[in-house]
Amino acid sequence: MRAGISDRTIALSWSGVTARRMARHSLLGPASDSSPAEIASALCGAHAQILAAAELSIGRRIAGATRADVQRALWVDRTLVKTFGPRGTVHLLATADLPMWTGALTAMPSSVPKHPDPVRFTPEQTDEVIGAMGHALADAELTVDELTEELRVRVGPWAVERTMAAFQDTWPRWRQLTSTAAHRGVLCFGRDRGRNVTYTNPRRSLRDFRPQEGATAIRTLLRRYLFAYGPATPQHFAKWLAIPPRHSAQLFDEMTDGLERVSLDGAPAWTLAGDTAIPEAHRGIRLLPYFDAFVVGGQPRQLLYPGKAAKRALTPAGQAGNFPVLLVDGVVGGIWHQRRTGRGLEVTVEPLRNLTAPQRRELDDEVELVGSVMEAEATLRVGRVTVGAHT
Numbered sequence: 001m002r003a004g005i006s007d008r009t010i011a012l013s014w015s016g017v018t019a020r021r022m023a024r025h026s027l028l029g030p031a032s033d034s035s036p037a038e039i040a041s042a043l044c045g046a047h048a049q050i051l052a053a054a055e056l057s058i059g060r061r062i063a064g065a066t067r068a069d070v071q072r073a074l075w076v077d078r079t080l081v082k083t084f085g086p087r088g089t090v091h092l093l094a095t096a097d098l099p100m101w102t103g104a105l106t107a108m109p110s111s112v113p114k115h116p117d118p119v120r121f122t123p124e125q126t127d128e129v130i131g132a133m134g135h136a137l138a139d140a141e142l143t144v145d146e147l148t149e150e151l152r153v154r155v156g157p158w159a160v161e162r163t164m165a166a167f168q169d170t171w172p173r174w175r176q177l178t179s180t181a182a183h184r185g186v187l188c189f190g191r192d193r194g195r196n197v198t199y200t201n202p203r204r205s206l207r208d209f210r211p212q213e214g215a216t217a218i219r220t221l222l223r224r225y226l227f228a229y230g231p232a233t234p235q236h237f238a239k240w241l242a243i244p245p246r247h248s249a250q251l252f253d254e255m256t257d258g259l260e261r262v263s264l265d266g267a268p269a270w271t272l273a274g275d276t277a278i279p280e281a282h283r284g285i286r287l288l289p290y291f292d293a294f295v296v297g298g299q300p301r302q303l304l305y306p307g308k309a310a311k312r313a314l315t316p317a318g319q320a321g322n323f324p325v326l327l328v329d330g331v332v333g334g335i336w337h338q339r340r341t342g343r344g345l346e347v348t349v350e351p352l353r354n355l356t357a358p359q360r361r362e363l364d365d366e367v368e369l370v371g372s373v374m375e376a377e378a379t380l381r382v383g384r385v386t387v388g389a390h391t
Contacts, residue, residue, distance in 0.1 A: 011263045012231060012271075014303050016278030018330035023279060024228055025294050026061035027286055027327075034062055036070045037079035037094040044221070044228055045091040045101075047291035047321065048082055050390070052374070054092045056289040059373035066375050075191055078205035083188035084179035087242040090189070095205050098185065099212040104221045105183040107214025109243050115176055119163050129159050129174050134186030137201040141190030147199060148172045185211050222251055223258070223272060229297045231262050231269030236299040265303070282330045285362040287349070287370055290390055291321035295332065305332045308352045315389060322389035326351060328359070337387045338370065338378075345376035350385040 022028050026039060039061045040046050048054035055067035062069070070092075074080040078095055085091030085101060088110075093101055114120060121129060129151065136142065136150040151174050152160045160172040178199070181187035190198035203209060211217070225237060238248035252259065252270060260273045288294060298304045298320070305314055309332040313323045326334030326349055334351040347367045355363065364380060371378025 009261055009263050009268075010276045012265075012276065012278055013281075014265045015281035015330070017231060017264060018304075019279045019282040020277075021229065021294065021298065022282050022286075022330055027294065028282060028284075030061055030063040030065070032063045035079065036062065036065070036073040036092075037096065040080055040092050041094040041097055041224075042228060043293040044224055044297065045085045045093050046293055047089060047296060048092045049090045050290050051082075053289035053291060053324075056370065056373050057292050058092065060287075060369055066373055068375065081188050081202055081205060083202065084182035086240060088179040095202070098202055098206055099209050100217045100220050102183055102185040103212030103214050103217030106211055107218055108241065109247055110180065115164065119165075119173060119176070121173070121177065125159075126177060126180065129155055129177055130181045130184055130186060132159075133174070133177070133181050133199075134201055137187060137199055138203070139201075141193070141198040141200045143193060143196045143198050144172075144175070145196075148174070185209065218251060219255060219258075222255060225297070226259070226270065226272050227275065228293075229299070230271040230275065231264045232299055233269050239299070240297050264300075267300070284327075284329065285355075285359050285366055286327040287324065287336055287347075287363075287366045288327060289324050292325070294327075295325055296321045303331070309333060312350075312352060322391065323385075326363075328353075328355075335385050337385045338374075340374075340376060343377050345371050345374060345378040346381065347371075347378055348381045348383060348385055350383065 025043060026034065031039070036058050039058045046054045046057045052067070055070045058070050059065040059067055070080070074082060074092065080092050081095045081098060082090065082092055085093055132151055132154040133147070136147060136154060142150065148160045159174050162170040162172055164171040164173050164176055166175070178187060186201055187199050188202040190200035192198065212220070222237065225240065226232060229236070234248040234252045235245050237251070238245040258273050259270045260276065262269055262271055262276060295304060301314065301318055301320065302310065305320070313325055313332050313335050314320060315322050323335040324337065325332045326336055328334070328351070333353065334349060336347060336349040339346045347370060349363060367378050367380040
């Protein structure tokens with residue numbers, strides 16, 4: 001038996017765990033006293049490859065909030081930062097959490113695919129290019145082309161050769177380092193300039209910050225993950241971060257004094273020590289956007305996506321978030337899609353089973369909430385969603 005683990009194993013029900021997660025994700029009801037940054041922190045980041053989805057993901061969790069509140073936190077107050085987070089994907093993170101995130105992500109095995117030798121930088125070249133990025137972005141927001149020219153001058157033509165294959169094109173070599181530079185704390189996204197992405201240095205928002213010491217940052221991140229998504233297993237944590245399962249298992253082993261083993265519907269899992277209180281089961285309807293943290297981080301998939309939901313709302317590889325989802329009593333019970341035309345927002349919802357009259361009324365309320373957050377006049381149509389999954 002591992003040190004710090006009791007012989008007594010507490011049994012937790014899936015319905016209770018779901019209700020607890022929803023409470024911690026401000027999904028039982030919008031929070032009246034939370035800021036966008038506090039919500040992003042509680043979620044361990046909001047996926048923002050589709051920025052409008054991140055705006056809805058955060059905005060719907062705050063009473064009376066709209067997408068403008070999220071945008072203000074991101075671009076004016078700078079309490080949110082758009083950067084490369086877990087799995088090397090674009091997220092909105094709380095700016096105050098950057099020391100933890102950069103410390104943890106730098107200390108863990110990289111989830112970024114390696115490029116072949118003629119394209120891949122040596123460790124020394126990586127350090128030189130990333131250092132130049134940090135200096136070039138210290139007081140500026142630069143487009144890809146502008147940063148390419150800066151690096152050509154500061155480092156040399158070898159750093160910007162168009163040799164990196166991407167999307168049926170070739171990109172400058174330095175672009176393979178964007179997420180690595182973000183994890184080291186010298187790059188994040190600036191405001192889009194028209195249709196052009198810009199990058200800047202996060203130290204413009206959080207002066208003099210330093211990445212937290214790696215081991216400390218990883219322990220903090222694991223505790224936050226378990227609070228938001230527990231009970232969970234090392235395999236779940238590894239999938240969430242796209243790190244090797246053996247590395248995740250080692251982290252759990254090193255933290256056994258602060259963890260507690262439980263049984264989740266008969267299967268072993270882990271929570272923070274003493275964090276075993278479970279509320280009553282939740283009953284209700286919720287609409288979550290693309291890549292909402294609740295489903296991307298939520299495990300086990302077979303419980304969160306029961307029956308038909310797995311086939312309809314997961315990719316063939318089992319990836320969550322590629323469809324906006326309808327939650328019914330805390331688990332996926334359908335998908336939905338929104339189409340905007342001017343001030344109008346047509347919401348099509350495809351339930352996977354017939355809704356009761358109270359559920360149908362609650363769906364109307366959810367559509368109204370989506371419209372309010374997205375600053376649009378929303379209308380509901382119940383029927384088949386014909387739009388495919390987002391890749």
